[in-house]
Amino acid sequence: MKNIKILGTGCARCRATEALVKAVAQEKGVEITLEKVDSLPEIIKHGVLSTPGVVIDGRVVHAGGVPTRSEVEGWF
Numbered sequence: 001m002k003n004i005k006i007l008g009t010g011c012a013r014c015r016a017t018e019a020l021v022k023a024v025a026q027e028k029g030v031e032i033t034l035e036k037v038d039s040l041p042e043i044i045k046h047g048v049l050s051t052p053g054v055v056i057d058g059r060v061v062h063a064g065g066v067p068t069r070s071e072v073e074g075w076f
Helices: 012-028 040-045 069-075
Strands: 002-007 032-037 053-056 059-063
Touching: 002 012, 012 032, 012 069
Parallel strands: 002 032
Antiparallel strands: 002 053, 053 059
16 A cells, blocks of 8 residues: 655645546555645645645655656556
């Protein structure tokens, strides 16, 4: 199981990133726990200054825009 955090304040790009991560995980049959982090101090603690950001198992794997489907597939 992968622990995933979507970092962002709830903008359209953040929601699109969350939906894409959920969809790809489901398509690949990967179990995930998904947490949305919208607190700016918490986002900055991860070193992310441009959202959306994605953290998998404690490691920032993406920041600053909606990732491509192929990027997300590579995470799984």
